[in-house]
Amino acid sequence: MTRQTKIVVTLGPAVATAEAIDGLVAAGMDVARLNFSHGDHDTHRKLATFVREAATRQKRAVAILQDIQGPKIRVGTFPDGGIRLKSGDRVSLVAGMGLGDASRIEIGYPRLVNDVGVGSEVVLADGLVRMRVTEQTRDRLVAEVIEGGPVGDHRGAAFPKANLRVSAVTEKDKVDLAFGREIEVDFVAASFVRSAADVERVRQLSGVPVIAKVELAVAFENLDAILGVADGVMVARGDLGVEMPLERLPFVQQDILRRTNAAGLISVTATEMLESMIHSTRPTRAEVTDVATAVMEGTDAVMLSGETAIGDYPIETVAMMDRILVEADRPRSDHQSIGFLAGQAGYASAMARAAVEAATDLGLGIIVAFTESGSTARLLSKYRPGAAIMAFSPVERTRRRMAIYRGVTPVAFERLDSTDAMIESADRYLAENGVCVAGEGVVIVAGTPPNRSASTNLMKLQTIGE
Structure with a gap:
């Protein structure tokens, strides 16, 4: 598979x-x-x-x-590259990115004292250390360590409930x-x-x-x-x-x-x-x-x-x-077209859904999509067909972007001036590259006239070699 x-x-x-x-x-x-x-x-x-x-x-x-x-917020630096905090420790938190220690930690958020109040949770080092703010003064916060652990230079700092003003x-x-x-x-x-x-x-x-x-x-x-x-x-x-x-x-x-x-x-x-x-x-x-x-x-x-x-x-x-x-991927071979993209509408979505239904009902292993922008391949992918999606595009950037779509194999394709010529060329490619054998059926989704974005309006059942 x-x-x-x-x-x-x-x-x-x-x-x-x-x-x-x-x-x-x-x-x-x-x-x-x-x-x-x-x-x-x-x-x-x-x-x-x-x-x-x-x-x-x-x-x-x-x-x-x-x-x-x-806008990742980080702590400053420490002697020897890090400190270790214990539950119950009290630590001053100040705005800055300078040198701190186990009693005073600088945090690179200028509005720290303004935007983080008493009762707020402070999380350091990707969750290894948690503390709660107990005091707030003009230039610093004081926090009690709830869960201790190591904090190294420039580790992350998070404030889950605070309304921070960051770009x-x-x-x-x-x-x-x-x-x-x-x-x-x-x-x-x-x-x-x-x-x-x-x-x-x-x-x-x-x-x-x-x-x-x-x-x-x-x-x-x-x-x-x-x-x-x-x-x-x-x-x-x-x-x-x-x-x-x-x-x-x-x-x-x-x-x-x-x-x-x-x-x-x-x-x-x-x-x-x-x-x-x-x-x-x-x-x-x-x-x-x-x-x-x-x-x-x-x-x-x-x-x-x-x-x-x-x-x-x-x-x-x-x-x-x-x-x-x-x-x-094996358990997901059954597609999810019914209701899966309830918010999608238009010719392209209808064609994609019909193609997936046809491939599933007929037990076909390949869906061929001709696409300029990649949107048809994305829709086919989201309907989760059991069939592989061969997405033919003459646009290199489109082919690269389709590489992230589930179940889609991008294929370089010469731009041709008719839909029939495109189908004939794809037929040859599938046969010559061993993707399909003569007599095997595939579903084709395309647009006519060809070479236009947002023009998907054709679905065809094709037998390879005929």
């Missing part, structure tokens, strides 16, 4: 060579993530070039996802987004968004589809509005697990995926998918089950982070993820 769920791979020092990127593509990488919280522009440019070259050599469509840092796009992000346009990234992941307006701001600056990272409780509360403007959503479980009780996280993930799919948008599940493989050649049983659960809940893609960016076995991790996904 061909894998349908896609793999997003974070690049970093562990895979910083052309040979390593070649290995990732061969192992199954569909989307390369450039994490702009780390690394400089020269490094990201080099990695992007390696990805494009490897994809060309292997005749694969591989997208590049630029993940901007966003969705920092000055660093603006520079990074301009650079992303220069190297022609295919998607941008917007970090720490709070509202639909935050997503729109990132799109204005990037000019490419935006995947909104849901990692704040307020973003989850505003999810419907965010879904109205985003191109996709990432369930960023790391920070989201800091913002809310951990025991709620599985149900929040399920809800986000359900609502994102119902809106017909891209869905990505991220954080600690195969975390143990940073230092191990095999994942834990719990991790394998976690990946399969995300697939069964409807995710389009799963993301690897530290496993590939800094791990000891990056290529082996991608290969393992590929194996897990092939098996996890």
Whole structure:
């Protein structure tokens, strides 16, 4: 069975060579993530070039996802690089990014004392340390440690119930987004968004589809509005697990995926998918089950982070993820067209739904889609057919963007002047590349006249070789 769920791979020092990127593509990488919280522009440019070259050599469509840092709030520094706090400790919290110690921590949010009040929860180091504010003065907060643990230099700081006044796009992000346009990234992941307006701001600056990272409780509360403007959503479980009780996280993930799919948008599940493989050649049983659960809940893609960016076995991790996904995709071979995209309307949606119904009823294994923009392939993907979707497009950027769509295989295709000529060409491609055999049936979705976006209005049952 061909894998349908896609793999997003974070690049970093562990895979910083052309040979390593070649290995990732061969192992199954569909989307390369450039994490702009780390690394400089020269490094990201080099990695992007390696990805494009490897994809060309292997005749694969591989997208590049630029993940901007966003307004992440961090602590300052400490002697020897870190401190350890114990339950019951009292700590002063002040605005700044300077040197602190176990009794005084600087936090890089200028309005700290104004916006965080008595009773507020403060979470440091990705949830390892929790404290509650007990006093508020003109220039500092005093907090009592509820759960102790280590805090290192520049670790994250979160304030789950506070109404912080932060810009969705920092000055660093603006520079990074301009650079992303220069190297022609295919998607941008917007970090720490709070509202639909935050997503729109990132799109204005990037000019490419935006995947909104849901990692704040307020973003989850505003999810419907965010879904109205985003191109996709990432369930960023790391920070989201800091913002809310951990025991709620599985149900929040399920809800986000359900609502994102119902809106017909891209869905990505991220954080600690195969975390143990940073230092191990095999994942834990719990991790394998976690990946399969995300697939069964409807995710389009799963993301690897530290496993590939800094791990000891990056290529082996991608290969393992590929194996897990092939098996996890099996239970989802029955499509979900009835009511799955209740909010979708128009010719393209009707054609996509009809194509999936036809392929299912007739037991056909291939749906062929001709697409300029990729929207038809996205709709077909969201109806979750058991059939593979071969998406033919003459537009290179469209092919790269379709690499993240579940069940879609992008195919380079010469622009032709008639729908009949396109169908004949696709027929030859499928036969010559061993995708289909003579006499096998496929479903074709196309537009007439051809070579126009938003023109999908034709569905045809085609027998290969006739």
